[in-house]
Ligand SMILES: [Zn+2]
């Protein structure tokens with residue numbers, strides 16, 4: 001196990017090609033909040049707040065001139081639940097794999113990929129699992145960003161069972177039930193609640 005720390009203002013999950021052999025090496029990178037802020041700063045759609053900074057684990061090896069990475073991004077983002085609006089720690093444990101071949105003299109047709117190849121020593125194809133590398137140093141930082149961005153939930157939930165807020169009185173239904181929602185909603189929960197309350201509200205038709 002080789003531990004390469006990425007210090008606060010120098011985000012880096014960097015792998016030196018010359019250290020790779022045909023036997024997979026287990027690499028582990030501890031990043032910090034500063035790493036994520038720098039990385040995600042350019043994107044307004046990515047959450048900035050972390051509960052736990054990302055750890056990147058990579059098994060890396062080389063076969064011929066191709067390099068193989070297989071690993072995972074582990075950490076926890078601070079997200080807002082779409083139902084109850086409470087902030088919660090959204091744990092990510094996302095696997096990834098990359099197979100890279102030397103770029104040689106080739107130039108990627110996509111300008112963004114060309115920039116990435118020059119800056120990070122790596123650019124990926126459309127399917128995101130294969131790509132090219134150039135030089136001796138491969139910076140996986142932006143690949144980490146990509147992995148996290150793809151793993152973000154469209155609708156964050158603090159728990160699958162989250163009951164959310166009552167649309168009428170705003171009570172957090174995880175804490176306690178409220179009568180308005182049980183009377184006006186046609187959800188199965190409301191029907192159950194009506195039975196439980198014995199129709200004591202006595203409003204024909206509900207309203
Ligand atoms: Zn919730």
Ligand SMILES: [Zn+2]
Nearest residue numbers: 166169178180
């Ligand atoms: Zn209510």
